[in-house]
Amino acid sequence: MSERAQAVGGPIFTRPVRLFAALFAVGLLMILWRLFAGLGATTALSDGYPWGLWIAFDVVVGTALACGGYAVGLLVYILNRGRYHPLIRPAILTSALGYTIAGISVFLDIGKPWIIWKVPLFVWSWNLNSALLEVALCIMSYMFVLWIELSPAFLEKLAEGPESGVKRFAQKTLPVMDKALLWIMGLGLLLPTMHQSSLGSLMVLSGPKLHPLWWSPFLPLLFLVSCIAMGYAAVVFESTLSTRFFGRRPETEMLAGLSGAMLPVLGGFLVLRFGDLAFRGKLALAFAFSRFALAFWIEIALTALPLVLLAPAARRRDPGNLFRAAMSMMLAGAVYRFNTYLVAYRPFDDVHYFPSVPELLITLGLVSLEIVGYVAIVKLFPIIGGAPERATAHS
Amino acid sequence: MQVNRRLVFKTFAAAGAAAVAKGTAEARVRPTAAPDAMGLLYDTTRCIGCKACVVACRQANDTKPETGNSPGGIWDTPMDLDGDTKTVIRLYKSADGAQWSYFKAQCMQCVDPACTNACMLGALKKRPGEHGIVSYDASKCIGCRYCQMACPFNIPKFQWTSNWPGIVKCELCRHRVQGAALTKSGGFSHYPAGHGPGCAEVCPRQAVIYGTREELLAEAKRRMAESPGRYVDKIYGEFDGGGTQCLYLSHVPFDKLRLPTLSNDPVPDVQQTIQHGIYQGFVAPVALYGLLTAVIWKNRKNPPPSSGAGEKGAPS
């Protein structure tokens, strides 16, 4: 397990990557359209639903799925489970990409993207009561923190390159980074704790407009727990696919252990969720005949499914089963967040929202960009461990 | 490892408990309406639906009429408050048509608004010397629309058709007030003609009047006492959602007029209590950061037995 991560190598623009690049190109056209034509012309957003797909999916779900770095970081650095260390770098890469995508989405979603710089720089105007300000500042800084955390991977590659100024820089910077990373890693764990919980706090303010099955003073805690579960699931998902695809040794042992760690998190989430509902006396609403109740039970079923799938320790070593559990868990978190931000948000009765074609295509394009970015970085830089048995056979 | 884990859980628990305890013990200080807080009083029984207020609002705020909904574009027909419309007269009719009422919608100028707690840079804010009006500063608005998500009355509207959009909502004609002296006449605080809220100035039946919140409450109570049985026995906005500066008297139940049923607690109370509980003086995040760094540092010194001895501390 302690073997060094290695660049996968090989051509980047394989056929599937070209497909995703094409999807991104379509998304890029839509992005230009949105920037020139404005939000009203390109999105299905309205005064009834001011926040739509980009916030609910790209930001709220996207950053939670990008919490792999956070979740594994907690495990490795705080709970000192060193054996999961090889999972860290790919997890941080997915996190960095995910947060970058979220940042782009926010840029597109706000009305005046060209003055987004005012948020971090207008310190004297900061409204310290605003949960969104905290989220915005946290996400902005965390994006930088993630890329810095990932920088050793780039520096290592450069340090091995041909003799040049860049190489000398890389060689000099690496040890400095090594020391500085302690402080950066602390931030890398603090910031998600803050903003993932605050993503929940955001909707606490919408209280009267949120369905009581979702509105809760415990939203911050629920969001924090759900992001950790989603982060683990995303790591399992990503690792399974990448080892498989790049012909690396499967990390099933590690993933099995990881999924074991997920059980208490998921269980905790369910206990918290039902406990909160019972405590607030809103549990009965879950048994009402309504689409809210339906959405609620879909969410609960998807959360409970991995618990069932992963309960027997032996089944955690079945990669297919692991993968299914991870998918279910990611989906559960996504549905929970979607429900909170869109389904349960009912400002009044006669209000409708479904993302418009440009909204969908931009989100699809950005996810495609993330995939292309992942493949390219993994092939060029030492991210993934578990080099193939026939070392460097691929090239 | 065991020690670490326990330590971490303990600390997290302690931090959480402290936050919650702090939150409950030190409940947030609720803002109250200043004595000079200005507002409107709308009375459904007096409104004749002439829409003079809608037209006056357009003129006072120089908003452009919305002709898109009318055939041939010959009428100004906003369907609701929107990026060009700060007030509108709606019509409520019960299914059998027996019960009906007009309803004037505009910003409620909450005593403790959700929007001002949502806004990142304070574009929406109660600024000193503005009589408690929730005023808007476009230069500080980046168009995030969190105020729209937050407002329980769905008042702030976004300029969807613009490519440099901001938020539009009633600001009680604060731009007309500048330099005008407030005088007291007939029991109400008044600006010189042409300087007060446009809608209230033109109303032919005093269905919407302006004054300080206290004056308006007194007037509402006077009207209720004068005509027993005429009104629903409640002044909407006296306590609802922590109180609003714009108040309503109605002869039909307020929920029929789609005024939300709110508790008497200010809408932002819960969120602000949580957030300020956690982030009071930023102590908890700093402490957590210190703790996390310390644990990471300690773990790097003592790598777990299961991991390779030569492993780098960096996320490699």
Added chain:
Amino acid sequence: MASTSYAPATAAAGSFSSVDRRDFLKVCTLAFAAIGLPYEAAAKAAQVVAAKKLKPSVIWLHFQECTGCTESLLRTSHPDVAELILDLISLDYCETLFAAAGHQAEAALKKAMADNAGKYVLVIEGAIPTKEDGIYCQIGGRTAMQIARDCAEKAGAIISIGSCASWGGIPSADPNPTGATGAPMILKGKTVVTIPGCPANPYNLLGTVLQYVTFGTLPALDEKNRPKFAYGRTIHEQCPRRPHFDAGRFVQKFGDENARLGYCLYKIGCKGPATHANCSVQHFGEVPDAWPIGIGHPCFGCTEQALAFRVALHDTVDIDRAMPPATYPPIQAAQGHISPVATGIAGVIGGALLGAGIAASRKLGGPPPDKTTGAGKEA
């Protein structure tokens, strides 16, 4: 009295006593009410005129026109504005009303101009042709342009009455063979009060003249130099049929049932919403409903250069500043819409993801393949 009014104006001058004081006060009040001056002002005007026997000299020029403005002035009935204005002023030159002709008339003009230099009121009726140096309208061998410039030189106030004098009116309609234009365009640099209309409402002239006579000032003017008291609002704003507009009740074609019911004429071309004039409140000749909309015809925008004789009679105009109709938005308007294309695309994406996920999880059961072809979607 009726016979005296058709005598030469110079002869009629001085017969102020033929109008009794009460009638005079009535007209002054009416005219001043139109300008928006209070009753006291009307009383003062009557007093000033009666006491000082102040009779300003008026020179009335006729150019390219139909004399309709003069006719409508003369046809005002009760009280007899024509007589009043003739008694009130000293009409020193007016081709329509003059008994004199030829050199005699020209001499009267010259004398009036010399006697009252800097004080007389110049009223111009009719367009002024400019093509070929204005040869299309000549009087006594001089072109309209020359006459207008000469007379304006020493005028105390200049009023162009009617649309023709204001900007060209009918003579200036396409293709405008004579290059007809209005007095303000010829008399650049001078304040020319325009009282457009086809014909102009006599009360608007009277109000303007009375104010000048009494106070020596001109009424407030808009950017087209029209007195604001008469042209400050649109016909639409004060139209007696306005409620039908607000309620959406329109005449669909001439003579239909809706026309008989007196519905709004907007859809058959009424220019009221874009026409600034007071016809809707100040009917012609004091005859109730004597104005286009009053007799069931759409306003044709005679006071607006951009409309009359330029926009087809039955074309509709844009609403200047739209106002709310007589309907109301619901207590809760719907928000947002759902595009079926978008739901379709979302369905395809969702289905593809789910399918790929399930397929991938199936394949993961066995040992990892050597080749990379069996990968799921993360490629």
